[in-house]
Amino acid sequence: MSKPIVATASLAGCFGCHMSILDIDERILTLIDLVEFNKSPIDDIKTFSKTCDIGLIEGGCCNSENVENLRDFRKHCKILISVGECAIMGGLPALRNGIPVKDCFAEAYLNGPTVDPAGGIIPNDPELPIILDRVYPLHEIVKIDAFLPGCPPSAELIWKALTALIEGKPLELTYDLVKFD
Amino acid sequence: MSTKAPLDSLLARHGKDPSGLIEILRDVQAALGSIPPEAVAKIAARLGLSRVDVEGVATFYHFFTARPAGTYAVYLNKNVVAEMKGRAEVARAFEKAAGCRFGETTADGLIGLHETSCIGMNDQEPSALINGVVFTRLTPARVRELVAGMKAGKETGKLVKKTGDGANQSRLVRAMVDNNIRKPGPVILAPFKSGAAVRKAVTWTPEDVVAEIKRSNLLGRGGAGFPTGLKWEFCGREACPPRYVVANADEGEPGTFKDRVILTELPHLLFEGMTIAGYAIGAREGILYLRAEYAYLKPRLEKVLADLRAQKLLGKAIAGKKGFAFDITIKLGAGAYVCGEESALLESAEGKRGAPRPRPPFPVQNGYLGLPTTVNNVETLCAAARILERGAGWFKTLGTPKSAGTKLLSVSGDCRKPGVYEVEFGLTINRLLEMAGGRDAQAVQVGGPSGTCVARGQFERRIGFEDLPTGGSIIVIGPQRDLFDVVRNFMDFFIEESCGWCTACRVGNTLLRQKFEKITSGKGTRQDLKEIEAWGKTIKAMSRCGLGQTSPNPILTTLLNFREKYEARVDATRDYVSTFDLEAAVRDAAAVTGQTLAEARHE
Numbered sequence: 001m002s003k004p005i006v007a008t009a010s011l012a013g014c015f016g017c018h019m020s021i022l023d024i025d026e027r028i029l030t031l032i033d034l035v036e037f038n039k040s041p042i043d044d045i046k047t048f049s050k051t052c053d054i055g056l057i058e059g060g061c062c063n064s065e066n067v068e069n070l071r072d073f074r075k076h077c078k079i080l081i082s083v084g085e086c087a088i089m090g091g092l093p094a095l096r097n098g099i100p101v102k103d104c105f106a107e108a109y110l111n112g113p114t115v116d117p118a119g120g121i122i123p124n125d126p127e128l129p130i131i132l133d134r135v136y137p138l139h140e141i142v143k144i145d146a147f148l149p150g151c152p153p154s155a156e157l158i159w160k161a162l163t164a165l166i167e168g169k170p171l172e173l174t175y176d177l178v179k180f181d
Numbered sequence: 182m183s184t185k186a187p188l189d190s191l192l193a194r195h196g197k198d199p200s201g202l203i204e205i206l207r208d209v210q211a212a213l214g215s216i217p218p219e220a221v222a223k224i225a226a227r228l229g230l231s232r233v234d235v236e237g238v239a240t241f242y243h244f245f246t247a248r249p250a251g252t253y254a255v256y257l258n259k260n261v262v263a264e265m266k267g268r269a270e271v272a273r274a275f276e277k278a279a280g281c282r283f284g285e286t287t288a289d290g291l292i293g294l295h296e297t298s299c300i301g302m303n304d305q306e307p308s309a310l311i312n313g314v315v316f317t318r319l320t321p322a323r324v325r326e327l328v329a330g331m332k333a334g335k336e337t338g339k340l341v342k343k344t345g346d347g348a349n350q351s352r353l354v355r356a357m358v359d360n361n362i363r364k365p366g367p368v369i370l371a372p373f374k375s376g377a378a379v380r381k382a383v384t385w386t387p388e389d390v391v392a393e394i395k396r397s398n399l400l401g402r403g404g405a406g407f408p409t410g411l412k413w414e415f416c417g418r419e420a421c422p423p424r425y426v427v428a429n430a431d432e433g434e435p436g437t438f439k440d441r442v443i444l445t446e447l448p449h450l451l452f453e454g455m456t457i458a459g460y461a462i463g464a465r466e467g468i469l470y471l472r473a474e475y476a477y478l479k480p481r482l483e484k485v486l487a488d489l490r491a492q493k494l495l496g497k498a499i500a501g502k503k504g505f506a507f508d509i510t511i512k513l514g515a516g517a518y519v520c521g522e523e524s525a526l527l528e529s530a531e532g533k534r535g536a537p538r539p540r541p542p543f544p545v546q547n548g549y550l551g552l553p554t555t556v557n558n559v560e561t562l563c564a565a566a567r568i569l570e571r572g573a574g575w576f577k578t579l580g581t582p583k584s585a586g587t588k589l590l591s592v593s594g595d596c597r598k599p600g601v602y603e604v605e606f607g608l609t610i611n612r613l614l615e616m617a618g619g620r621d622a623q624a625v626q627v628g629g630p631s632g633t634c635v636a637r638g639q640f641e642r643r644i645g646f647e648d649l650p651t652g653g654s655i656i657v658i659g660p661q662r663d664l665f666d667v668v669r670n671f672m673d674f675f676i677e678e679s680c681g682w683c684t685a686c687r688v689g690n691t692l693l694r695q696k697f698e699k700i701t702s703g704k705g706t707r708q709d710l711k712e713i714e715a716w717g718k719t720i721k722a723m724s725r726c727g728l729g730q731t732s733p734n735p736i737l738t739t740l741l742n743f744r745e746k747y748e749a750r751v752d753a754t755r756d757y758v759s760t761f762d763l764e765a766a767v768r769d770a771a772a773v774t775g776q777t778l779a780e781a782r783h784e
Contacts, residue, residue: 064767064781101769122773126780131770136761143757 004053004166007077008040011066012093012135013059016152017084018042021056023155034166039076048076054165055080058152060090061136065129074142079165082138083158085151094135101131146171149178187212188220192227199228200550202238202532203515206245207473210515214290215249241534241680242515243297244473251286251293253331255279256310260299260435261670262593262656266306267320274321278328292331298518298674299435300474303593303656304361304600312337313476315356317345348445353481360442364616366603367579368567368587369560370442375449376494378566382457383502390461391417394565397573398585402560403429403521404628404652405727409565412555416545417462419553426458426467427549427556431526433472433518434629435674436654439589440559442601444471444478447563448485452509454562456499457569459507462555467509470526473516482511518678522726523556525680536680537726560589560653580606584645588653592617594626595659606645610635613644619657624664624743629654630671631731634664636742664743665701671735672697679728686729689720697736704758705751714740 010018018041024031037043038052055077061067074080085091096104109120138144148161157177164171191212195205202224209220216239225235239245244256257263257272276282279292286293302308305317314337316327330340344350345359362370382390395410416424428451432440443451455467471479486509489495497506512530514520520529524538527549548554557565564586568576577585584606590613593599597618604613610627614620625635627644628651635642635649642648658667672694681687696713699705717733724730740747752758767778 064763064778067761067763067766068782102773105770105773124774124776126776127783128774128776128781130767130774130776130778130781132766133769134766136766141759141761143759 003034003036005038005050006035006040006054006056006162007038007048007052007073008042008056009058009069009073010041011057011059011069011087011138012062013084013086013091015041015058017058017087017158020084020150020152020155021158024159025155027159031162034163048072050076052077053079054162056083057081057087057138058083059086060093060138061132061141062093063129063131067132067141070138070142079145080138080142081146081148081161082144083148084153085149087138088147088149090135090137091151094137097134101133105131149173150180188223192223197228198532199230199234200530200532202228202230202235203242203513203529204532206235206239206242207513207515210245210250213249214252214254215246217247237534238532242473242517243295244516246293249286249290249293250295252291253311253337254293254295256295256297256300257283258298258300258302258306258308259296259670260303260306260674261667262303262436263306263308264666264670265594265659265662268307270321271307271309271319271324274324275328278325279331292328297474297516298678299433299437301432301438301441301472302358303436303438303591303654305359306593310474311340313473314338314341315358315477316340317357317359348481351481353484354445354478356477358441358445360445361600362442362446363592363598363600364602364604366587366589366605368576368603369447369450369563369589370601370603371567373447373450373567373570375453375489376492376500378453378570379456379460379494380500382460382569383500383505387417387461387463390457390569393573394461394568397568397576398583399561399564399568399576400584400646401558402564402588402652403558404434404632404650406646406650409557409561412545412557413458413461415543416548416553416555419546421553422463423466423552424462424464425549425552425554426455426462426464427523427526427530427544427554428455428467428469428559428562429521429523429526429556430469430475430559431472431514431521432559432652433521433678434631434652434654435671436591436593436626436629436656437652438591438593439601439653441475441478443559443563443589444475444482448478448482449489450563450566451559452486452489452495454557454564454566455509456495456507457566458555458557458562460499460502460505462553464555465506465508467507468530468549469509469511470520470530471511471513472520473514476513479511479513486511517680518674519680519726519728522728525726526556527554534680536682537728539725558652581643581645581647583647588644588651590644590651590655591653592619592655592657594655594657595619595622595662596657604644606643608644610640610642610644610649613655614640614657617655617657619659621660622657623660623662624658624667626654626656626658626667627651629656630674630735631727632734632738634658634667634735634738634742639742664739664746665697668697668735668739669694669701672732675728675732675735679732680726683724683726683729685720685723686732689716689723689729690732692716693720693733693736699760700747700750703750703752704760706755706758707751707753708756710740710747710751 055073109122283294307319308317349356399409400406520535525535529535590602717737
């Protein structure tokens with residue numbers, strides 16, 4: 001049997017969940033033996049070249065590009081997993097939810113304390129992704145098959161979840177893996 | 182500052198004890214029409230609190246407003262029975278006549294239109310409070326008349342044209358509220374000679390009084406049903422007096438109004454029950470915590486207390502018993518459903534935000550001001566007085582083995598005879614519907630939003646702790662209603678009234694409501710039904726008080742008893758439906774930046 005193919009992405013996240021993947025330490029060598037990576041910042045493959053078995057997504061959706069990217073993942077991945085708080089709930093970026101986008105722009109680009117006193121400008125290049133009215137968790141946009149909680153989920157949790165998936169075993173998150181304090 | 186002089190003289194009338202904060206804020210709100218920042222700062226300085234402490238309390242209760250609430254502050258009830266009785270037209274009439282929308286105050290500051298949760302007038306909806314005065318059975322025509330009166334500068338009380346029955350006509354009440362006592366019963370709504378119970382109690386030892394209440398199997402009438410005698414025993418056992426008796430007159434469960442009738446017609450019976458509780462547990466002070474919506478009854482309640490003092494039924498050497506002193510004060514709330522929860526009520530009585538406390542310790546150990554306190558429902562205390570008068574044996578002949586005695590039911594909704602019914606426990610819903618004239622009901626909400634929605638096929642179920650416990654709220658839902666409108670109204674109520682302490686309740690109920698909308702709008706799947714059930718269970722398990730622990734009930738009990746209605750709305754052929762709309766989601770930003778999706782996609 002050929003190796004399962006894994007793709008990963010960070011949308012409106014901080015790459016902390018990807019760092020947590022790297023925190024599996026030397027087991028990364030085992031992982032490379034177990035799976036093949038396709039589109040992912042880990043190998044820097046930018047576009048899907050084949051259908052993947054597992055997609056891991058960090059971060060929610062804060063702009064139109066995130067949405068396109070997520071939909072692309074859904075199209076190419078048999079199993080799609082929300083990794084971490086931002087993907088599951090929106091996380092820190094979602095703190096802006098409830099504040100009109102217009103006001104967020106004004107604070108960030110026109111009135112904020114770090115804006116050039118000579119005057120700021122709201123980024124409006126047509127090729128920039130368009131900011132969404134709020135930050136969305138992934139499952140509101142596409143079907144998500146599993147959720148790995150944490151900020152970030154621990155390396156142990158990610159490792160157990162991945163190996164369970166690869167071996168076709170049920171995904172069981174024991175209490176020690178989801179207890180955060 | 183124009184508010185300076187009245188504010189200073191007003192504050193001078195109050196002490197510097199922080200437990201009086203709510204009284205002070207009530208006075209400021211009444212005098213200034215709002216609680217402006219300068220008032221917050223002055224109150225904080227005077228009571229030795231931080232500005233945030235005062236602001237926290239001022240923003241917690243919905244009858245306190247930071248912006249002017251209007252010379253005439255109109256609070257229109259928005260509960261589900263008001264909706265059934267034509268609230269929408271009444272609201273439109275208010276907006277049209279006043280010239281502002283709900284949530285706003287007219288430009289001249291004369292009229293403010295606000296919405297409020299149940300004000301305890303479900304038997305005479307649509308109803309509103311205007312500057313604390315109750316107006317019932319509103320119609321668009323009556324609203325136009327009221328607004329004309331306001332514009333003419335009439336005193337709010339003068340806008341009441343006709344007073345209701347019984348003590349509502351009293352000079353000290355003068356309310357247009359009707360009692361609507363449909364069925365008197367043997368325990369509460371029965372003839373009672375003032376003093377009979379207290380005079381008998383003081384011939385017994387406090388231990389014997391507790392033993393008699395225990396023997397009667399009296400269970401708390403607020404709905405939770407904790408044994409009253411046991412509560413008194415626990416409280417009396419606590420070593421450190423002073424102890425307190427608190428009567429919970431914060432009946433905020435939408436649809437209940439039976440305590441309103443007791444407070445109107447039988448306040449002496451209630452005060453007697455409090456006095457007996459005081460005797461039993463060894464307390465010298467009692468507090469009647471009266472919900473703000475019933476503030477119109479306060480002058481008369483004060484008069485009744487004065488009369489009882491004159492008759493030596495309150496004060497020192499009560500009923501001639503040397504060494505037994507007890508008196509009662511009234512504390513008003515300021516609009517918060519959660520204060521009906523006993524530990525939240527105690528916080529509020531202490532002048533704080535009405536956030537429920539973690540338990541244990543329970544109020545019997547750590548209650549008002551940290552002292553042993555028994556908090557009992559108004560009806561419970563009345564029943565206790567009658568048990569002392571007539572005996573536990575008599576009481577136990579009424580009702581069922583596990584639910585002794587009678588229950589006051591507040592019946593409202595789609596029935597011909599809404600009002601208060603005193604019935605023995607064990608009554609079937611069918612029999613109640615017969616009495617109230619609501620036999621064609623499709624469902625009956627027993628126990629208010631936090632209770633159970635009972636389907637037509639289950640009307641042989643019985644009121645009582647064995648099957649359908651209730652604090653008294655019974656809402657009849659006729660065949661013409663969309664049950665989902667009822668559920669939606671109840672969910673909105675809990676979202677509004679959550680104190681915000683527990684995340685599961687504060688956030689979870691909003692998520693439940695969104696999920697409910699997804700399902701009822703036809704975009705739900707079987708998976709959504711599963712999730713709504715699972716989330717409901719999580720909210721119940723992860724919430725500290727009764728509000729959160731029962732808040733998913735409107736959805737969970739209808740899911741249980743009316744599952745087919747939900748199933749009919751979900752698409753069983755699909756396992757996922759997205760409600761996301763990219764075009765709509767980028768609209769706000771695109772309006773500012775001029776971007777288009779096509780260009781952003783680099784097309």
